[in-house]
Structures are given as structure tokens and as C-alpha cells.
Amino acid sequence: MKLKALTISTALLAISCTAAFAEGETIGFSQIGSESGWRAAETTLTRNQAEQRGYQLQFSDAQQRQENQIAAIRSFIAQGVDAILLAPVVATGWDSVLEEAQEAEIPVVLLDRQVDSSDDLYLTAVGSNLVHEGEVAGQWLVEQVGEEPCRVVELQGTTGSSPAIDRKTGFENAIKDHPNLEIVRSQTGDFTRAQGKEVMESFLQAENGGADICALYAHNDDMAVGAIQAIKEAGLKPGEDILVVSIDGVPDIFQAMAAGEANATVELTPNMAGPAFDALEAYWADGTMPEKFIQTESKLYTQADDPAGEYEARKGLGY
Numbered sequence: 001m002k003l004k005a006l007t008i009s010t011a012l013l014a015i016s017c018t019a020a021f022a023e024g025e026t027i028g029f030s031q032i033g034s035e036s037g038w039r040a041a042e043t044t045l046t047r048n049q050a051e052q053r054g055y056q057l058q059f060s061d062a063q064q065r066q067e068n069q070i071a072a073i074r075s076f077i078a079q080g081v082d083a084i085l086l087a088p089v090v091a092t093g094w095d096s097v098l099e100e101a102q103e104a105e106i107p108v109v110l111l112d113r114q115v116d117s118s119d120d121l122y123l124t125a126v127g128s129n130l131v132h133e134g135e136v137a138g139q140w141l142v143e144q145v146g147e148e149p150c151r152v153v154e155l156q157g158t159t160g161s162s163p164a165i166d167r168k169t170g171f172e173n174a175i176k177d178h179p180n181l182e183i184v185r186s187q188t189g190d191f192t193r194a195q196g197k198e199v200m201e202s203f204l205q206a207e208n209g210g211a212d213i214c215a216l217y218a219h220n221d222d223m224a225v226g227a228i229q230a231i232k233e234a235g236l237k238p239g240e241d242i243l244v245v246s247i248d249g250v251p252d253i254f255q256a257m258a259a260g261e262a263n264a265t266v267e268l269t270p271n272m273a274g275p276a277f278d279a280l281e282a283y284w285a286d287g288t289m290p291e292k293f294i295q296t297e298s299k300l301y302t303q304a305d306d307p308a309g310e311y312e313a314r315k316g317l318g319y
């Protein structure tokens with residue numbers, strides 16, 4: 001009995017030591033900016049997660065510029081933070097600063113986007129399968145149009161970012177055996193609503209006022225929402241005259257779907273920080289090395305999936 005009591009108290013001591021060890025840690029977070037509703041939600045959830053777990057979060061908004069992210073990471077290293085979260089704006093150009101973090105023995109966790117550096121240079125990456133997201137969107141369109149000819153316009157994300165590269169590849173994979181579907185125009189809208197609208201206006205003008213466009217594929221919902229506005233201003237019905245499929249699952253796209261103005265979205269969870277902090281806590285506790293890629297789910301929603309209810313469920317979540 002005495003031995004059992006001792007064992008339990010030792011176990012409790014071990015648990016409280018682990019908790020005390022993780023609490024109060026300082027985390028540097030280099031965020032891309034606030035280009036989209038999804039990004040705003042990721043920032044909010046990361047702040048909430050840090051607060052719930054008792055971490056000090058040093059937040060840096062890079063305003064879409066890689067050089068600002070590199071400067072922020074160097075500053076985190078100089079401060080001696082316990083870990084760094086990095087949502088990398090583009091895929092290339094990270095080797096040197098990741099090596100500096102590694103030399104300083106600061107674990108780096110990538111959030112939502114990938115880099116083309118060696119995976120030895122970071123602890124883990126949390127994100128979705130970005131190619132798969134594009135494939136899900138493309139597959140949905142293939143099923144919608146059947147054998148009908150369909151001229152597609154594409155709004156790409158930020159040039160050089162992994163979601164722009166991979167979502168394009170995935171969509172192209174899905175349509176490649178369906179010659180009736182053709183991407184006739186493709187341009188970046190930089191993941192923003194304003195540029196989504198502007199670029200869609202130019203697509204509409206170039207495509208017979210929109211009469212020659214069958215579908216829009218946007219690499220994120222914000223660009224789709226901007227484009228929907230442009231389609232309406234051109235006197236067409238988004239969701240009917242031009243099908244709209246995009247990625248993220250933000251509240252505004254569910255609202256558009258409920259109104260019949262968007263057709264489908266592939267959800268990307270903004271809670272990247274939860275799995276990232278779980279991985280860091282296990283690593284700090286006993287050196288557990290996480291998988292190099294912690295994959296989040298990609299779920300397709302259409303107008304048949306209660307978009308009004310999905311809007312209600314998401315509207316207070318920081319998007």
C-alpha cells in the first residue's frame with residue numbers, strides 16, 4: 001500500500017514537473033500577415049492556444065515579406081526563445097536562417113506552408129496535403145460538368161508559396177484526363193479578396209463578359225469572395241452561370257454557398273498551433289521526435305452540406 005502511494009506520488013510529481021517545464025515557455029511566431037480570413041483565424045487560434053497553455057507568445061506580422069520573417073526569426077534567436085513557429089510566405093530561401101535556429105538549438109515548427117529546405121532543419125511541419133486539396137476541388141468540378149465542355153479560370157495564391165504551387169498541381173492532376181475541362185486563364189490574386197476581384201474583372205472582360213467562362217477555381221475562399229462580387233457586377237449569377245470552387249472553409253464562403261453564389265470549398269483547419277504545441281510539449285518532456293509532417297484533414301463542403309449551419313458554427317471563431 002505504501003509502495004503504491006509512493007508510486008502514485010512519484011507519478012504525480014513527474015506530471016507536475018512536465019507541466020511546469022512547458023508552462024512559461026516563450027514561443028516566437030513569425031506570421032505571414034493578414035491576407036485572408038483564414039490567416040486571421042490561424043493567428044487568433046495560435047494566440048488562444050498559447051494563452052491556454054501558459055506560453056508567452058512573441059508575435060511578428062511579416063506583412064507578406066520574407067525578409068521581415070527572416071529578421072523576426074533572427075530576433076527570436078537573439079532573445080533565446082524556446083521554440084519558433086514559422087508560417088513561411090514562400091517556399092524557397094530559408095536554409096540560412098533555419099541553420100541559425102538549429103545552431104542555437106531552438107526547435108522550429110512550420111505552420112500551414114512548406115519550405116524546400118532539408119527537413120533536418122525543422123522539428124516538424126503541421127499542415128494539409130496541399131496537392132490533395134487541389135485534387136479534391138478538381139475532382140468536384142469533373143463530377144459536376146460530366147462530359148460538357150468547361151472553360152475554367154484560375155485565381156492562384158501568392159506566387160512562390162507552397163499552396164499556390166501545390167493547389168495548382170493538384171487541380172491539374174484531377175482534370176488531366178478530362179479534355180473537356182480546360183484552364184483558359186490563370187493568374188495570381190495573392191490570396192486577397194481585393195486582388196481576387198480585380199483579376200476576375202480582367203478575366204470576365206477577356207472572356208466575352210464572362211459568357212465563355214464555365215467555372216472559377218480559386219486557391220482560397222477570399223479570392224473567390226472577391227471574384228463573386230466581380231461576377232455579380234458583370235451581370236452574371238455566380239454559382240449558376242459560373243461555378244465557383246475554392247479552398248479554406250471560411251464563414252464568408254459558407255454564406256455565399258447558402259445564397260447559391262458559391263458551390264464548393266475544401267476546408268483547411270486554422271488550428272495548426274494545437275498539433276504544433278502538442279509536438280513541442282512531447283519533445284520538451286522527453287525528447288520525443290514528432291513525425292516530420294503532421295497532416296490535417298481536407299474536407300469537401302458543397303451546397304448540400306448545410307452551408308448556413310456551417311456559417312453559424314464558424315462565425316465567432318476569429319476569421
Ligand code: AHR
Pocket residue numbers: 035036037038039112113163191219220221222247248268
Ligand atoms: O497557407 C494557407 C493559405 O494561406 C490559405 O489557404 C490562405 O487563405 C492563406 O492566405
